[in-house]
Amino acid sequence: MPEFKIQNTQVPREKLEESVVRAVASALELEPEEVNLDSSLQHNLGAESLDYLDIAFTIEREYKVHFPREDLLRRAGEHFGESNLVEGNIVSDLGLRMLRAAMPEIDPTVLKPGLLAHQVPGLFTVDTFVRVLDRLLYAKEEMSRECPECGGELRASDSLPEFECAKCGATLPYPSGDNVMFEELIRLSDTGEAAK
Amino acid sequence: MLMQGQVAVVTGASRGIGRAVALELAAAGAKVVVNFKASEEAAVETVNRIVAAGGEAIPFQADVSKESDVKRLSAAAMRQFDRLDILVCNAGIVRDGLAAAMPVDDWDDVIETNLKGPFLCIKECLPEMMHRKAGSIVVISSVAAVHGGRGHCNYSASKGGVNSMVKSLAVELAPRRIRVNAVSPGVIVTDMTQRIRDFAEDEVLAGIPLKRFGEVEEVAKAVRFLASDEASYITGEVLQVTGGLGL
Numbered sequence: 001m002p003e004f005k006i007q008n009t010q011v012p013r014e015k016l017e018e019s020v021v022r023a024v025a026s027a028l029e030l031e032p033e034e035v036n037l038d039s040s041l042q043h044n045l046g047a048e049s050l051d052y053l054d055i056a057f058t059i060e061r062e063y064k065v066h067f068p069r070e071d072l073l074r075r076a077g078e079h080f081g082e083s084n085l086v087e088g089n090i091v092s093d094l095g096l097r098m099l100r101a102a103m104p105e106i107d108p109t110v111l112k113p114g115l116l117a118h119q120v121p122g123l124f125t126v127d128t129f130v131r132v133l134d135r136l137l138y139a140k141e142e143m144s145r146e147c148p149e150c151g152g153e154l155r156a157s158d159s160l161p162e163f164e165c166a167k168c169g170a171t172l173p174y175p176s177g178d179n180v181m182f183e184e185l186i187r188l189s190d191t192g193e194a195a196k
Numbered sequence: 197m198l199m200q201g202q203v204a205v206v207t208g209a210s211r212g213i214g215r216a217v218a219l220e221l222a223a224a225g226a227k228v229v230v231n232f233k234a235s236e237e238a239a240v241e242t243v244n245r246i247v248a249a250g251g252e253a254i255p256f257q258a259d260v261s262k263e264s265d266v267k268r269l270s271a272a273a274m275r276q277f278d279r280l281d282i283l284v285c286n287a288g289i290v291r292d293g294l295a296a297a298m299p300v301d302d303w304d305d306v307i308e309t310n311l312k313g314p315f316l317c318i319k320e321c322l323p324e325m326m327h328r329k330a331g332s333i334v335v336i337s338s339v340a341a342v343h344g345g346r347g348h349c350n351y352s353a354s355k356g357g358v359n360s361m362v363k364s365l366a367v368e369l370a371p372r373r374i375r376v377n378a379v380s381p382g383v384i385v386t387d388m389t390q391r392i393r394d395f396a397e398d399e400v401l402a403g404i405p406l407k408r409f410g411e412v413e414e415v416a417k418a419v420r421f422l423a424s425d426e427a428s429y430i431t432g433e434v435l436q437v438t439g440g441l442g443l
Binding site for chain 2: 050053054057058060061157159160162
């Protein structure tokens with residue numbers, strides 16, 4: 001299984017970690033010192049599904065990005081064939097291999113046969129959010145700064161996750177987190193071949 | 197003032213109850229995004245009244261039944277005021293008709309605007325409210341949600357859905373200190389109730405203990421109360437503003 005191509009944002013990793021730890025602490029009403037990067041959000045910190053959204057919203061506001069909202073495994077299932085990834089709510093061997101590659105921050109020993117699909121979000125760690133944020137910022141940095149409407153210069157909005165054209169005023173949203181992370185999965189070319 | 201520094205979005209605020217709510221919240225100090233679907237002139241009039249009284253407001257066109265429009269609406273509020281504290285989902289339509297003859301489009305239109313509309317608006321406001329761990333949402337329901345009536349099964353269903361949605365969301369969002377309530381007006385003097393007041397005034401008034409129709413300002417005051425910190429321990433409630441109709 002190949003690793004993802006390394007694509008890091010220009011924002012220093014330390015700053016991302018600090019922001020995510022702060023967001024997690026705020027959502028869970030903890031002190032930042034109680035939050036470690038390898039902490040399991042659910043098992044170590046007691047996060048619930050609403051907390052995941054809360055963390056994402058806080059980070060989105062600071063960095064003006066769109067965090068993923070969709071169930072990535074379900075979307076991947078639609079692409080690769082659901083039965084190839086999840087069989088009777090149990091993550092298949094192929095699904096496990098994809099998760100190991102897609103979420104390198106998670107202890108690979110917990111990604112073992114018998115894992116239920118709905119248990120996957122429970123495996124997320126604080127570092128999962130750091131990795132996703134890094135990828136989203138990179139995708140934003142990679143966007144063209146040329147307005148597709150008039151060719152003018154696109155500038156980052158002060159308040160919203162979008163570019164504004166300095167010339168015609170058109171707005172262009174930043175990349176969708178769902179799309180960015182799904183494209184990451186697609187990069188797992190040998191997995192794609194296997195799914196065929 | 198009660199809502200000084202706060203920002204409110206009021207949907208369907210060009211006229212009727214929505215306009216009264218926008219004026220009431222602005223009078224309490226809130227900056228208001230006056231949403232309208234088609235009546236731009238009336239929405240601008242609402243804004244002008246607020247500004248003339250020393251308040252701050254902007255008009256913004258959006259069809260609340262369309263997700264892309266609602267995203268634009270919440271983005272406009274953030275772009276203009278950089279915060280969002282209060283959401284009042286007032287925009288609503290009626291397409292009355294007997295069920296046996298009701299075009300399915302009339303059913304769909306009413307559900308889309310009256311039930312899906314508030315859901316979309318609430319969904320789009322949550323990132324900001326959850327981030328702040330504060331917020332107050334008020335949805336305009338109707339006495340028709342719980343009292344049967346001939347010729348508006350679509351409207352009744354939409355408002356019954358609103359009441360149920362409000363209670364679910366109140367539980368779901370309480371951990372983030374976001375309150376969700378509804379105001380359920382009875383027969384209020386608006387364009388929407390013109391027909392019923394014209395054709396069945398005596399019959400309707402006979403069922404209202406206070407023996408009169410309500411005024412939009414009376415609904416607006418109830419909304420202001422629920423939206424404000426004065427109602428800080430109230431969530432999941434459907435406040436009847438009906439003059440006692442249905443008791």
